[in-house]
Amino acid sequence: MTALRTLLFRTVFFGLSVPIVLIAPVVALFGQRAFRGWVVFWTRFHAWCARYLMGIRVRVEGAPLATPALYAAKHQSFFETFELVRMLGAPTVVMRQEFARIPVWGWAARRYGVIIIDRSGSANALRQMMREARAAGEEGRSVILFPEGTRSEMGEAPPVQAGLAGLYRAVGLPAVPVALDTARVWPKHGPMQSGVVTFRFGAPIPAGLKREEVEARVHREINALNANMQA
Template identity: 50%
Template sequence: MSDWLRTILYQIVFYTGSVPIVVGVAFVAPFGQRAVIRHAHLWAKLNRWAARNILGITTRIEGVVPEGQFLIVSKHQAMFETTELQLIFGGPAMVLKRELTRIPMWGWATRLYGSMSVDREASAKALRQLMAEGAALRAQGRSVIVYPEGTRVLPGETPPLRSGFAGLYKAVGLPVVPVAVDSGRVMPKRGAKRPGVVTVKLGAIIPPGLPRREAEQRVWEAINALELTPPVKGDAMV
């Protein structure tokens, strides 16, 4: 089967299967956030299944997934990691661009799941709101995941972190787990998807309370680790 045929079949299966899962949130919402999180992970598992069985894409984890409450900061090359990392890290709250939270039904579901919306223009008001929501999630015991480049980037691109990362890092006061991914190699934003292995490389934990420039530099280097050095074979496969 050609890459284009696999891509079309994947899209049919994933997006058709997504509809009842999103609608189903209304039925599980009365049972609380834990029920919503479990239900939402059906969507992530659907994407993992379709990627593996239709596209021939699997995930390799380099490093050990830590236990505890963290600020998870990830490279962003494809939609793939936005669901895959939810499964790997057990359902952290999400930082989303504001326009995503306005999608009918889906936006409501993300709020029930646990999310913060951020204005990519990074106005002072938006940053204050982000910090307040981040602090509230920490008080709830939730880990938080953010994609600090602000949007998907092409393989090889290493843009600076958006300014909102520094505010969130300060607000939540949590140790940081930096994550490098290379999903864009096999799941490009445009064009056919290709069989292969997506590497998820977990960097060394970065402590809270560092000066802004040091924290940003350490995170930037860690999430771009796969851009600077080739991935190694081995470690966990999921």
């Protein structure tokens, strides 16, 4: 049954996602607001497929802030990249440079409004990232960042990657740690499963902390929350 549900989910979601992405440039002609609405529609379609085709239910503990924030989330699967955009109402997303180079997808991502992280660490790349971060903060949009950079299995705690402190300083917003256990249903390695996943929004970390402090606190708190879920 699980194999059949997985096949159905992948066929319907990924199959219909192709025309959704290809239509995106047309939607963009109607303005950025319409385009972001199209992106949210895509995330809602993903949520529907996950719930009714794959049998994945979402439980939320805590709540996002009523005002913009920098959401520092655990990264375990493809699932949360869609679900957090849906929950937070089209926030800015921090994206690795290689994803922004994908034809059509990369253009659509930039049109939506993303912050590109270039792991090369060049001065020009860093300045561009800071400009995009400041623009997001000035626009009053929340920002999603996966500070550990890569997907991890349950219980793993990769180190914080370069960029967190700079974005935190540039946007000037409180950082909200987000724990999740999506690897239970969509692991980095292995088949998808039906079940319940939890998104837990932690207490906000105030803006203005020093680099070492915010990096250590974000890393500790997203992993402490994640570890608590395994108890």
